[in-house]
Amino acid sequence: MRTLLLATILLVSTPFFSQSDDEKQIRAIYDLSLTNGKAYDWLNHLSNQIGGRLSGSVQAQQAVDYTKGQLDSLGLDRVWLQPVMVPKWVRGTPEFAYIETKPGLTTNVPICALGGSVATPEGGLKANIIEVQGIEDLEKLGKEKIAGKIVFYNRPMDPTQISTFSAYSGCVDQRYSGAAEAGKYGASGVIVRSMNLRLDNYPHTGSMSYGDTPVSSRIPAAAISTKGAELLSTTLTLNPEIKFYFKQNCKQFNDVQSYNVIGEIKGSTYPNEIMLVGGHLDSWDLGDGSHDDGAGVVQSMDVLRLIKANGYKPKRTLRVVLFMNEENGLRGGNKYAEVAKSKNENHVFALESDAGGFTPRGFSFDCTDENFNQVLGWKKLFEPYLIHMFIKGGSGADIGPLKTDELVLAGLRPDSQRYFDHHHAENDTFEHVNKRELELGAATMASLVYLMDKYGTIQSKKIKG
Missing domain, CATH: 3.50.30.30 (Glucose Oxidase; domain 1)
Incomplete structure (x- = not known):
């Protein structure tokens, strides 16, 4: 009797809190990013061993080779280069x-x-x-x-x-x-x-x-x-x-060939539905392009690694795209959309990080009201990580050419107050990127990709009936 009474008291005094599968999965993504993230090391190489990556430059090609090699090492289902002709402008002597x-x-x-x-x-x-x-x-x-x-x-x-x-x-x-x-x-x-x-x-x-x-x-x-x-x-x-x-x-030369770098994990249930995450590999030549957009590149690469390392098997095909020539032509984004259209590829979601490697605050979405309301339902899952800003607005320049009425486009929105201190300037360099802020951004992106993959977009649900 005393045992039963004690058990009853414990049951009444213990709060009923059951952590959802989504909360557990997102917590695991953040934990892995903050304890074993790869984004900072990748950025160190892009910034300090390669440097500024202006389209058509030797450094831009080195960045293509390096990031493809890193994606190859992650054990993705497929990694490839997509040729694109880009402008070649050279600054010359100071x-x-x-x-x-x-x-x-x-x-x-x-x-x-x-x-x-x-x-x-x-x-x-x-x-x-x-x-x-x-x-x-x-x-x-x-x-x-x-x-x-x-x-x-x-x-x-x-x-x-x-x-x-x-x-x-x-x-x-x-x-x-x-x-x-x-x-x-x-x-x-x-x-x-x-x-x-x-x-x-x-x-x-x-x-x-x-x-x-x-x-x-x-x-x-x-x-x-x-x-x-x-x-x-x-x-x-x-x-x-x-x-x-x-x-x-300065001098403008003839266009030269470069590449978008692409890697993917094939979807287990809906492989023909593509979810894209990316940033642009090129940068201006004055600094080393750490914030614009080395941060977005390495965060996007780490999204696929984090999801794979956590043992989550995506239903839809997850694709990372490192676009070439956002800064002075948008040739990479346009080429990717052109090829996707010619192949009749079905993109359902695209997320870009091109606003620096500062503390993430949330996302902006370019989508229907129905899809936005679905996203708002996930907001509480992000609040423990101080991600509060979910707004309708722009997404990213490189993913813009993919836009359709059904596609959900999104942009990571870090704190913007210091971004233009460095944007396109000589002081856009590695030492101005905080490791923890960069890793929080990668985890935030991976968490949204996980939710989008698990639940699908409103349009994809309607198609499946």
């Missing part, structure tokens, strides 16, 4: 620039050529400078005030935007289209304030386009550091007659 307040009195400022820009004349370019806050100012000024001058785009990123990607979107048009638009008014060159929220001496490169401007009419374009931009603006206010000099030696 750029040089100064502000000349009067003949012989100069102050050097840090600049870098924008990706795709033409070179200056061999002896450099010196001209008066005119400051604008954006492309819309050009029409107000007119050709009379612009012709022969260097246009200085100085609209900063908006610091009131909590999402720094929104701040970036608000001013990146002056970098991308600034030279093409200024050239229409007879400008001799373009200098653009770096896309960066802090004041420093690192100029940030990035892609730009001349549109349909004839090659003979293209003008050189460079980014200036935020400190340099502040100095130039202040000096120009004090003396509108100052001159600006810059010299750059």
